[in-house]
Amino acid sequence: MTFRRYLILGAVMLCASVGDTFLSAGMKQVGPVSLHHLLTLLVALKNPWVFSGILFLVVFFAAYLTALSWADLTFVLPATGFGYVIIALLSKYWLQETISPARWIGILLITLGVGFVTQGPSYTNHTHPDPREAVAVPAGTGERTATQKNGRSA
Amino acid sequence: MIGVIVLLATTGDVLIAGAMRQIGDFDVVRSHSGLKGAILAVLRNARFFSGVLCMALSFFSLLFALSWADVSLVAPASAALTFITNAFAAKWILKENVDGRRWLAAVCVCMGVFFLSR
Numbered sequence: 640m641t642f643r644r645y646l647i648l649g650a651v652m653l654c655a656s657v658g659d660t661f662l663s664a665g666m667k668q669v670g671p672v673s674l675h676h677l678l679t680l681l682v683a684l685k686n687p688w689v690f691s692g693i694l695f696l697v698v699f700f701a702a703y704l705t706a707l708s709w710a711d712l713t714f715v716l717p718a719t720g721f722g723y724v725i726i727a728l729l730s731k732y733w734l735q736e737t738i739s740p741a742r743w744i745g746i747l748l749i750t751l752g753v754g755f756v757t758q759g760p761s762y763t764n765h766t767h768p769d770p771r772e773a774v775a776v777p778a779g780t781g782e783r784t785a786t787q788k789n790g791r792s793a
Numbered sequence: 794m795i796g797v798i799v800l801l802a803t804t805g806d807v808l809i810a811g812a813m814r815q816i817g818d819f820d821v822v823r824s825h826s827g828l829k830g831a832i833l834a835v836l837r838n839a840r841f842f843s844g845v846l847c848m849a850l851s852f853f854s855l856l857f858a859l860s861w862a863d864v865s866l867v868a869p870a871s872a873a874l875t876f877i878t879n880a881f882a883a884k885w886i887l888k889e890n891v892d893g894r895r896w897l898a899a900v901c902v903c904m905g906v907f908f909l910s911r
Contacts, residue, residue, distance in 0.1 A: 704835065707813035709820070711889045712806060713880055713899065720876065720902040723909050745908030752901030755894050763890040 644709065644761075648718045650702040656722035658695030660729065665689030710761040717749075717756045724749050794858040798871040801851035803878040807886050808844030814887070815840060869910030873903040 665688030666672075672679045683689045706715045724746050730736040738746075816822060816834050823831040835841055858867045880899040884891040 704809070704813055705819045707810045708816060708822075709818045711883065712810040712887060713883045713889055713891050713895045715810075716806070716876060716879055717898045717902045720906060723906055727909060741908050745905045745910075748901045748905030748908060750905075752898040752905060755901065756898035758894065760890070763888070 644706075647702050647706050648715070651699060651706055651715065651718055652721045652725060654695045654699035654702060655719060656725040656729070658692045658699055659722075660726060661688045661692030661695060663692075665692055711763055714756055714761045717753045720749050721753045794854065794862065795867060795871050795874070798851050798854045798858060798867070799874045799878055801847050801854060802871070802875045803882050805844045805847035805851055806875075806879055807882045808840050808847060810883070810887060812838045812841035812844060869906055872910075873906040876903040876906070 665686040666683065668688065669679070669683045669686055672683070684693075703715065703719070706718070727738060727742055727746055731738050812835070813819075816838060819831055822834055826834070855867065855871060858871075876899045880891055880896060883889040
C-alpha cells in the first residue's frame with residue numbers, strides 16, 4: 640500500500656460521509672418531496688448543499704471504483720464503514736451534538752474493524768505466474784503483468 | 794424487505810468489484826490509455842452496469858421500506874448485515890482470501906454500525 644492509495648481510501652471514507660451530510664442539510668432546506676411531485680427533485684439540484692453533496696458522492700464513487708481495482712472488496716468495505724465514525728465525530732465537534740455511550744462503543748468497534756483489516760494484505764492473488772515471464776500487455780484486456788499482481792499483495 | 798435490500802446491495806457490490814477486477818488496476822489502465830480510455834473501459838463493462846442496476850434497485854427498495862417501516866430499524870439493519878453478506882459473497886464468489894482478520898473486521902464494523910445507529 641502506497642501513500643497515494645491510503646489517500647484514495649481516505650477519499651472513500653470522507654466523500655461518502657460529507658456528501659450524505661450535505662445532501663441531508665440541503666434536503667432539509669428544500670422540504671418534503673411528494674411522490675406526486677417528483678419534479679421538485681430537479682429544483683432541489685439548485686440548492687448549493689444538494690449540488691455539493693452530489694459532487695462529493697461522484698468523487699466517492701470514482702475513488703471507490705479505483706480502490707476496488709487494486710484492493711479486495713472485503714478490504715475496501717470496512718473503510719466505507721469508517722464513514723459512519725466520521726459523521727458521528729462531525730456531528731459532535733461541528734454540530735455540537737452529544738454522543739451516547741452506545742455510539743462511542745460503535746465508534747470503537749468500527750475503528751477496531753478498520754484497524755484489523757488494514758494490517759493485512761489488500762489484494763488476493765489468484766495466480767502465481769513466474770515473475771520472469773512478466774510482460775507488458777495493452778490496457779483493457781483484463782490481463783496484468785506478473786510483477787503488478789505480485790506487487791499489490793505487499 | 795430487509796433481506797431484499799441486503800441481497801441487492803451485496804449483488805451490486807460483488808458485480809462492481811468483479812468488474813473492476815476484470816478491468817485491472819486503474820492506475821495501470823490509465824497509464825496505458827489515458828483517463829478517457831480508463832473511463833471508457835469501465836463504461837463498456839456489462840458487469841459494472843449490472844452492479845450499478847442492482848445498487849439502484851437496492852436504494853429504491855430501501856426507500857420503499859422506509860415508507861412503511863421504522864427508519865431506525867431498516868437503515869442500520871440493512872447497512873450492518875451487508876458487511877457480513879459481502880464477506881461471504883467475496884469469499885465464495887470473488888474467491889477473496891477472507892482470513893480470520895477480515896471476518897473479525899466485518900463483524901466489528903457490523904456491530905459498530907448497529908451501536909452507532911442506536
